[in-house]
Amino acid sequence: MARKSAPDDLLAPLTLAVGQEELLLDRAVAQVVAAARAADPDTDVRDLAPGALQPGTLAELTTPSLFAERKVVVVRAAQDLAADTVKDVKAYIAAPADEVVLVLVHAGGAKGKGLLDAARKAGAREVACPKMAKAGERLAFVKGEFRTAGRSASEEACRALLDSIGSDLRELAAAVGQLAADTDGPIDEAVIARYYSGRAEATGFEVADLAVTGRTAEALERLRWALAVGQPPTGITYALASGVRSIGRLATAGRGMRPADLARELGMPPWKVDRVRQQMRGWTGDGVATALTAIAAADEAVKGGSDDPAYALERAVVTVSRAARSGRNH
Amino acid sequence: MSVWDDLVGQERAVEQLTTAAVAARAVVAAGRGAPTGPGSGSAMTHAWLFTGPPGAGQATAARAFAAALQCTSPDLDLGGTPGCGFCDGCHTVLAGSHADVKTVRNDGLSIPVRDMRELVLRASSYPTGGRWSAILLDDAHRLTEQAANALLKGVEEPSPRTVWLLCAPSVQDVLPTIRSRCRLLVLRTPPTAAVADMLVRRDGVDPALADLAARASQGDLDRARRLAVDEQVRSRRADVLRIPLEVADVGGCLTAAQRLVDTAKQDAEQLAGTRDAKETDDLKAAYGASEGLGGRAPRGMAGAIKELEKRQKSRATRTRRETLGVALGELLGFYRDVLALQLGSTGELANEDQRPALQRVAAAGPPESTLRRMEAVLACRTALDRNVDPLLAVEAMTLALRAG
Ligand SMILES: [Zn+2]
Numbered sequence: 001m002a003r004k005s006a007p008d009d010l011l012a013p014l015t016l017a018v019g020q021e022e023l024l025l026d027r028a029v030a031q032v033v034a035a036a037r038a039a040d041p042d043t044d045v046r047d048l049a050p051g052a053l054q055p056g057t058l059a060e061l062t063t064p065s066l067f068a069e070r071k072v073v074v075v076r077a078a079q080d081l082a083a084d085t086v087k088d089v090k091a092y093i094a095a096p097a098d099e100v101v102l103v104l105v106h107a108g109g110a111k112g113k114g115l116l117d118a119a120r121k122a123g124a125r126e127v128a129c130p131k132m133a134k135a136g137e138r139l140a141f142v143k144g145e146f147r148t149a150g151r152s153a154s155e156e157a158c159r160a161l162l163d164s165i166g167s168d169l170r171e172l173a174a175a176v177g178q179l180a181a182d183t184d185g186p187i188d189e190a191v192i193a194r195y196y197s198g199r200a201e202a203t204g205f206e207v208a209d210l211a212v213t214g215r216t217a218e219a220l221e222r223l224r225w226a227l228a229v230g231q232p233p234t235g236i237t238y239a240l241a242s243g244v245r246s247i248g249r250l251a252t253a254g255r256g257m258r259p260a261d262l263a264r265e266l267g268m269p270p271w272k273v274d275r276v277r278q279q280m281r282g283w284t285g286d287g288v289a290t291a292l293t294a295i296a297a298a299d300e301a302v303k304g305g306s307d308d309p310a311y312a313l314e315r316a317v318v319t320v321s322r323a324a325r326s327g328r329n330h
Numbered sequence: 331m332s333v334w335d336d337l338v339g340q341e342r343a344v345e346q347l348t349t350a351a352v353a354a355r356a357v358v359a360a361g362r363g364a365p366t367g368p369g370s371g372s373a374m375t376h377a378w379l380f381t382g383p384p385g386a387g388q389a390t391a392a393r394a395f396a397a398a399l400q401c402t403s404p405d406l407d408l409g410g411t412p413g414c415g416f417c418d419g420c421h422t423v424l425a426g427s428h429a430d431v432k433t434v435r436n437d438g439l440s441i442p443v444r445d446m447r448e449l450v451l452r453a454s455s456y457p458t459g460g461r462w463s464a465i466l467l468d469d470a471h472r473l474t475e476q477a478a479n480a481l482l483k484g485v486e487e488p489s490p491r492t493v494w495l496l497c498a499p500s501v502q503d504v505l506p507t508i509r510s511r512c513r514l515l516v517l518r519t520p521p522t523a524a525v526a527d528m529l530v531r532r533d534g535v536d537p538a539l540a541d542l543a544a545r546a547s548q549g550d551l552d553r554a555r556r557l558a559v560d561e562q563v564r565s566r567r568a569d570v571l572r573i574p575l576e577v578a579d580v581g582g583c584l585t586a587a588q589r590l591v592d593t594a595k596q597d598a599e600q601l602a603g604t605r606d607a608k609e610t611d612d613l614k615a616a617y618g619a620s621e622g623l624g625g626r627a628p629r630g631m632a633g634a635i636k637e638l639e640k641r642q643k644s645r646a647t648r649t650r651r652e653t654l655g656v657a658l659g660e661l662l663g664f665y666r667d668v669l670a671l672q673l674g675s676t677g678e679l680a681n682e683d684q685r686p687a688l689q690r691v692a693a694a695g696p697p698e699s700t701l702r703r704m705e706a707v708l709a710c711r712t713a714l715d716r717n718v719d720p721l722l723a724v725e726a727m728t729l730a731l732r733a734g
Binding site for chain 2: 238241245285295297299
């Protein structure tokens with residue numbers, strides 16, 4: 001039996017990522033790839049989608065090339081490989097090639113257990129990626145995430161974050177990343193409360209600001225984030241509507257009005273008038289009409305319990321940001 | 331004068347109800363109970379459903395019928411028809427003080443199931459005056475499901491001398507189980523001339539104004555009266571009918587929408603201001619038995635007040651929606667007139683007083699645009715029913731009124 005590779009030996013010839021937690025599996029792969037690239041920036045990475053590995057493919061990929069470059073080969077869903085391919089993989093791990101790092105991503109169940117056993121017997125480095133079903137596990141995960149980000153967060157803060165975000169590890173990890181980037185100092189319960197309670201409205205208006213300036217991709221991204229943190233969809237339609245409405249009103253307000261009078265007429269603070277004026281470029285009257293109509297439709301879909309309120313909002317955001325550029329090509 | 335005087339243009343309904351009242355008298359004379367079920371073959375039955383277009387006078391008809399059932403005129407023995415309007419029976423019913431006629435008024439709040447059960451229980455008692463025990467239920471379509479089930483029990487197992495008088499906008503608004511046990515009385519849209527005549531006769535309105543109000547209200551008596559006697563209601567209408575001329579540009583559309591929604595909100599607040607405080611005071615007074623005991627609120631009062639506040643809030647939302655609904659109805663009427671002009675129809679216009687504006691809009695586009703605008707108004711109504719933010723829904727509409 002081969003000597004077992006140490007857990008911290010990221011460049012071991014064979015890594016097994018075992019489990020069903022997508023985030024952890026992805027991270028196990030990413031760590032290996034990063035280590036290989038750190039060792040050799042020209043590393044050739046072959047990430048094989050489930051089913052992409054056919055008999056003979058592996059031999060082809062692992063044959064030493066003329067340039068002897070370092071290679072990382074990732075086999076996804078290894079538990080689903082066909083019998084012929086499994087034979088290939090087993091043969092390979094018995095005699096691995098130099099300069100090649102093979103990562104097998106495996107669900108860890110009874111399916112494909114033969115390959116799992118063979119890999120373990122061959123001394124594979126193993127990374128456990130189990131689903132985190134228990135609240136305690138998720139709490140430990142969040143703590144670990146803050147630690148990795150180099151931030152200290154109180155136990156209460158971690159719990160509060162779990163309460164706000166839910167149990168999806170990807171969202172939790174994203175939230176920790178966001179908090180680490182956006183805040184300074186120790187993270188306590190108050191920070192979480194401030195960040196997530198004030199967030200509901202803030203993100204709606206962020207989505208609107210991006211949409212009315214025609215930044216479609218960013219607006220959509222912001223929208224997904226807002227929904228992920230539990231912002232009510234009606235708050236988003238409200239913010240979109242007020243964004244477009246302000247533009248429509250300012251665009252048609254009396255020209256030559258003094259700024260203070262204008263602000264009073266529109267019911268906005270003067271700084272906002274300036275900001276809306278910036279946003280106004282590219283808009284047309286028809287654009288305002290199209291956009292508000294689309295937002296009204298989204299509001300109806302959201303309130304009528306549409307099957308997919310997120311899609312209704314996405315469509316509205318796309319319509320708004322297209323309308324924001326309706327005047328640019330003329 | 332008779333109890334039917336306030337029903338305008340409903341000759342057929344009056345005839346049917348009079349026949350029923352005559353039959354009811356025969357039932358009383360014979361010492362029997364009311365024939366049950368809509369198909370009993372008798373002109374009298376124990377449950378009635380009054381329907382008709384808004385403002386046609388369903389509750390008025392039901393009350394008049396209740397009065398006719400209690401009529402004690404000496405002329406009846408000489409072959410007169412019930413519902414004289416003078417006798418003590420007729421008079422007390424119309425005044426709302428007859429012991430055997432219970433009216434559940436429409437105050438915009440849905441009837442709690444508790445009250446409905448009590449009502450059903452009360453309905454089963456024998457009339458003190460020896461004639462009929464009548465329960466008049468306005469807005470029978472606004473019952474909660476539980477309350478409707480309690481009502482169903484009442485109309486399913488009627489007491490011999492009880493008569494239920496239910497009012498609703500249309501048959502479809504009432505649970506099938508309930509309506510199948512009722513005889514249906516459908517009021518029609520009263521003709522303009524009859525409405526104008528009523529305004530002149532009853533309210534002493536100037537004939538020209540009466541004519542304008544009768545046309546503009548499109549058969550809604552309450553609305554006609556308010557238009558005729560209330561200057562503010564007329565100026566609201568003028569504001570709404572200005573919209574088709576204001577929607578030339580986006581700014582005009584947004585301003586018009588804002589004004590419409592603000593006005594609706596004001597109306598709801600005004601109404602709430604006068605009603606909510608009084609209801610809360612009444613409720614506190616009802617719990618007042620233990621008042622003065624160390625200033626502690628009586629048991630259960632806090633919960634009851636909270637419940638009342640919840641219902642008041644939903645009523646405010648509905649008032650706002652209804653005010654907007656009236657405005658949408660007027661806009662629809664305006665474009666209907668525009669369409670009539672575009673198609674060269676010679677029938678009467680609802681907004682005769684706005685003819686120049688109608689002609690201007692009619693000349694500015696084809697009938698197809700008018701139809702599209704009418705659709706936008708209807709879509710706005712649907713959106714409001716589905717709880718879309720009112721300002722947003724109205725903006726989408728005014729913007730659609732603008733284009734092309
Ligand atoms: Zn009488």
